Amino acid sequence: MVAVVMILVSVILFVFAAVTLWWTMHAWRTPETLAATRFAAPDGEQHLTFSLLVPARHEQAVLERTVRRLLESTHEGFEIIIIVGHDDPETAAVARRVASTSPGRILVVTDHNEVKNKPRALNTALPYARGDVVGVFDAEDEVHPELLEHVDHAFRATGADVVQGGVQLINFHSSWYSLHNCLEYFFWFRSRLHLHADKGFIPLGGNTVFVRTDVLREANGWDGTCLAEDCDLGVRLSSRGAKVVVAYDSTIVTREETPHSLGAMLKQRTRWHQGFLQVLRKGEWRRLPTFGQRMLARYTLTGPFLQAFAGLAIPLGIAVALVADLPVGVALITFLPVLPMAANLMFQVIGLRDFGIQYGLRIRAQDYTRLVLGLFPFGVVLSAAALRAIWREYTGRHNWELTAHVGAHLSKAAA
Numbered sequence: 001m002v003a004v005v006m007i008l009v010s011v012i013l014f015v016f017a018a019v020t021l022w023w024t025m026h027a028w029r030t031p032e033t034l035a036a037t038r039f040a041a042p043d044g045e046q047h048l049t050f051s052l053l054v055p056a057r058h059e060q061a062v063l064e065r066t067v068r069r070l071l072e073s074t075h076e077g078f079e080i081i082i083i084v085g086h087d088d089p090e091t092a093a094v095a096r097r098v099a100s101t102s103p104g105r106i107l108v109v110t111d112h113n114e115v116k117n118k119p120r121a122l123n124t125a126l127p128y129a130r131g132d133v134v135g136v137f138d139a140e141d142e143v144h145p146e147l148l149e150h151v152d153h154a155f156r157a158t159g160a161d162v163v164q165g166g167v168q169l170i171n172f173h174s175s176w177y178s179l180h181n182c183l184e185y186f187f188w189f190r191s192r193l194h195l196h197a198d199k200g201f202i203p204l205g206g207n208t209v210f211v212r213t214d215v216l217r218e219a220n221g222w223d224g225t226c227l228a229e230d231c232d233l234g235v236r237l238s239s240r241g242a243k244v245v246v247a248y249d250s251t252i253v254t255r256e257e258t259p260h261s262l263g264a265m266l267k268q269r270t271r272w273h274q275g276f277l278q279v280l281r282k283g284e285w286r287r288l289p290t291f292g293q294r295m296l297a298r299y300t301l302t303g304p305f306l307q308a309f310a311g312l313a314i315p316l317g318i319a320v321a322l323v324a325d326l327p328v329g330v331a332l333i334t335f336l337p338v339l340p341m342a343a344n345l346m347f348q349v350i351g352l353r354d355f356g357i358q359y360g361l362r363i364r365a366q367d368y369t370r371l372v373l374g375l376f377p378f379g380v381v382l383s384a385a386a387l388r389a390i391w392r393e394y395t396g397r398h399n400w401e402l403t404a405h406v407g408a409h410l411s412k413a414a415a
Contacts, residue, residue: 003330009313010334016306017340019299024347027191027248037194039165039247042146042153049077050148051131051213055111055121056082059139060090066141067098067106075148080106081128083121117400118206119222119229126221135210142255143208150252151210158245161215162237164193165208166248170255170359172367177265178258179370180378183348185256186355190248196300197246201285201293203276203300204234204244208254215242227400228275235279235297239287250358266385267401273304273389274398281393304386311383345375 027037052070056063063082070080082099084092092108099106111124122136133155137143147165154163166189172182189205196202209230219236222229237244259265279285285297352371356363392398 003327006330007333010336013310013313013337014340016310017337017344021340021344021347023192023195024187024344024351025191026195037190037246037248039150039154039249039252040157042149045156046075046077046149046152048133048152048155049131050075050079050133050135050151050210051129052078052080052135052137053122053125053129054080054082054137054139055118055125056091056095056139057085057088057116057121058091060094062140063091063094064098066137066139066143067095069141069143069145070137071102071105072145073143073148074145075152077131078105078148079131081125082106082108083111083125084108085116085121086110086112087116113224115400117224117227117229119226120224122229123221123224126217129213132213133210134213134216136207137254138207138256140256141207144252144254147208147252147254150247150249154245154247155210155212159243160245161212161242162204162234162244163210164197164202164205164244164246165210166190166250166253167205167208168250168253168255168359169258170361171257172355172361174258174260175262176370176374177262177378177381179352179367180374181258181265183351183355183371186351189246189253193246194248196296197244199293199296200290201238201288201297201300202234202244202246203228203231203279204237206230211237225398226275226278227271227398228279231272231275232279232282232284235285235301238293238297239284241289262381266381266388269382269385270388270392271401273307273386274393276301276304277389277393278398304389307383307386308390311380311387314379345372348375 027034054063054067054070067080067082070078080102082095084095092110095108099108107128109125109128111121113120113124126134133151135148135151151163151165154160167185168189169178169182169185172179193202193205206229211233215237219233219240223232226232234244259268280298280301285294285301288294288297348371349368352363352368355361
């Protein structure tokens, strides 16, 4: 019986690791695939107008810099709508001060919802949006001035309903887990989201996402009860047949920071995992037109269960392998997941080098050492977050755990 369980667990872990590796490598399969993931050069014309929504809650430390950066956009047709809570006077004061410097360009909207979260804030601002396209940015984002020109061209050149731009965590040097977090974003936006877009099912990113205003309003905006409102919107739009284009270009990517502490990292990842479980339970993905899309959605949205299973199964499997008297064949099978895991580690080493080249960052020998030594502990953190998300969802706890921002990605070392 023990041997059967060990074989079953090993096969599941092997499949999980192999799929993760394949999705991670998607953008690098051929030079043509890699080239297709980038924004095409804009044609110099500006046909669309943008309403840029910036929800800000207790973000007085970083909000003004973000808004002033948005004001530097080379595109002429945009407005900025800052959403602040009625119970957050510090952030509201910063928002109104920066809005006074650009009257007619910046609007401050107050969110009076008793329960505060990002999707409710976005829905509060949606009726005020006058642009052809609604874009979402977080309060700490470092946005490139030429981004809107590229997005404008992408909409017109592809006929897209949604354009998802790239987001990249930059401050890989801040802590041992920051390096792994930065690489996660690198592979997610550089590769995996392109695969999802190609297949017609995509959990959208939380910012640098642009949706045609009429399409967004027809979808009734964001789900104010969902902890992963970006994923939920992507699933609902995919089920309605919306065309989503993903583009990643390191020169105009939106830069962000990693969570400032391990506890913040755990809470942020818990929120995302629980949001995926909420979207899975809602069942909107069942309306996807093809069987392949529905299977991709099911696998993606059950990711928290797989992450939690891996976190429990790997140490348990190692303990059983050391203690139990297993047949040689079974013992060999238990090493099956090691193959894709080792390949994934090698690809991450290569990816770290590419990440440094793309962003002009100096990657030192000690960074590669941190990558290798921190791989298992980082996996433990992700698994703990998944287990916590499952427990919270089971017990009905849906409060929004806010992630604080300190502007670590704005330091000289990260620039």
